[in-house]
Amino acid sequence: MKTKLLLLFLMLLLILHKPIWTLASPYPLAPSPQVPPFSPISTSMSASSPGIVMGAEQQQMDSHKKMVIAIAVASTSLGAVILSVLCIWIYHTKYPSKSKGKNVQRSDAEKGLASSPTLSKFTSIKLVGKKGGVPIIDYKQVEKATGNxxxxxxxxxxxxxxxxxxxxxxNLEVAVKKLHCENQYAEQEFENEVELLSKIQHPNVISLLGCSSNEDTRIIVYELMHNGSLETQLHGPSHGAALAWHLRMKIALDTARGLKYLHEHCYPPVIHRDLKSSNILLDTKFNAKLSDFGLAITNGTQNKNNIKLSGTLGYVAPEYLLDGKLTDKSDVYAFGVVLLELLLGKKPVEKLAPAQCQSIVTWAMPQLTDRSKLPNIVDPVIKDTMDPKHLYQVAAVAVLCVQPEPSYRPLIADVLHSLIPLVPVELGGTLKVAQLPQQVLPADPHEDSRP
Structure with a gap:
């Protein structure tokens, strides 16, 4: 369409070009039929006044010179216009516009750093269609795969x-989320999660493999994370025994990387809105991945009048809980709570009595800023296993993240830069240690959760 318009414009210029030359010419192409070519009066005047004739001829020559100069200027200007139009057309054909360039960059950012496992190579899996770019798997096959x-x-x-x-x-083990969509909120969460995860691919975000539905039941199929959730690892039967100090810092770093991707590299930016230890999943190498995007929203849609106030007690930022104000700093607050869980081994909210609960933030804050008290509240599993300087640094980051005033909290990118030097190179950071203890490394470094 643009090419056709350009050609029409050039043709119009060429059409207009011809009359300019014709009208500007000092020599008419043919004499006018109504006016004689020579005037008798002019002839007699020429014969009787030779000086006047010479002056007229000189004046005519000067006029001709001016006309030629005018023609040259007009031709040059017209040529410059045509050349400029051609240059602009070639530039826009070869290079995308600035706005399109931004969209291309954002699209590339949305693709992330890793490709999600595809189902097309598994010929035994029956696909019945697509929902956007997400494969729809036969519901009966999913039901059978879970043992009904x-x-x-x-x-x-x-x-x-x-x-x-x-x-x-x-050869393919997966995780299947079964949702009972008997109300609009469940249906919205299903649609929201499928739509967002279909666009997001990153090493620290769970991979969406497919979906399915049957009447009021909705199914989402993910990659299986063999080490379960961070919540199970920390507060389950093992009470964090498998998570040494450096491994906990790796999980914190992975989580921060996932959040940074959502906040800064997705377009529009994504606010998770339900970050917690149960939504941080761990694969066989203890790589952490964010999951459960049912409540996630894109930046610009967080008006409290059009979204339901949601979240998990203990992780919800004060400004969101009290005023409905939701920003990326709300995720930073939740991250700070997760960091306290990793550091202290305590749940975000603990019961003191049947009708009394205590927040980990309220309990820990006075002791986190006191270097003499801090070592006494650290999780016994990791106590005395880290450099005290690193312990104080992590405590300082956690304190900043859970500040009541959002403007006092750091961006997740700043948190990420603070954690990288505390994680060994072997686990994705920049810390160089003489020899990393074997129990800190994943049990099977050659195995991966992805098929």
Whole structure:
């Protein structure tokens, strides 16, 4: 379309070009039929007044010179216009416009650093269509893969359903979230999660493999994370025994990387809105990945009048809880709470009595800023296993993240830069240690959770 318009414009210029030359010419192409070529009066005047004739001829020559100069200037100007138009057309053809360039960059950013596992190579999996770019898997096959939603296959529970372990193929184990969409909120969460995760691919964000539906039931299929959630690792039967200090810092670093990607590299930016230890999943190498994007929103849609106030007690930022004000700093607050869990081994909210609870932030804040008291509240599993300077640094980061005033909290990018020097090179940071203890490394460094 642009090319056609350009050609029409050039043709118009060429058409207009011809009359300019014709009208500007000092010599008419043909004499006018109404006016004689020579005037008798002019002839007699020429014969009787030779000086006047010479003056007229000189004046005519000067006029001709001016006309030629005018023609040259007009031709040069017209040529410059045509050349400029051609240059602009060539530039826009070869290079995208500035706005398009931004969109291309944002699109590339949304693709992330890793490709999600595809189902096309598994010929035994029956695909019945696509939802946007997400494969729709045959519901009966998913149901059968979970053992008809056998209780022993439950990996976790959420507000609208459970997550099950499933075998979709001999070589493919997956996690299946089953949602009971009997109300609009459950349906909205399903649609929201599928839409967002279909656009997000990053090493520290869970990979979406497919979805399915049957009447009021909605299914989301993810990659399986064999080491479960951070919540299970910290507060389950093992009480964090598998998580040494450096491994905990790696999990914090991975989580910060995932959040930074959502806040700064997605377009529009994404606010997770429900970051917590149960939504941080761990693969066989203890790589941490953010999950559960049902409540996530894109920046610009966080007006408290059009979204439901949601979140988990203990992780919700004060300004969001009291005023409905939601920004990326709300995720930073939740990250600070997770960092305190890793540091202290305590739950975000603990019961003191049947009707009395205490927030980890309220309890820990006075002691986190006191160097003499801090070592006494650290999780016993990791106590005395780290450099005291590193302990104080992590405590300082946590304190900044959970500040009541959002403007006092750092950006997640600043948190990330603070954590990188505390994590060994072998685990994704820049810290060089003489020899990393074997128990700090993943049990099987050659195995990966992805098929």
């Amino acid at each position: 939603y056998k209780e022993s296959n439950i990996l976790g529970e959420g507000g609208f359903g459970c997550v099950y372990k499933a075998h979709l193929d001999d």
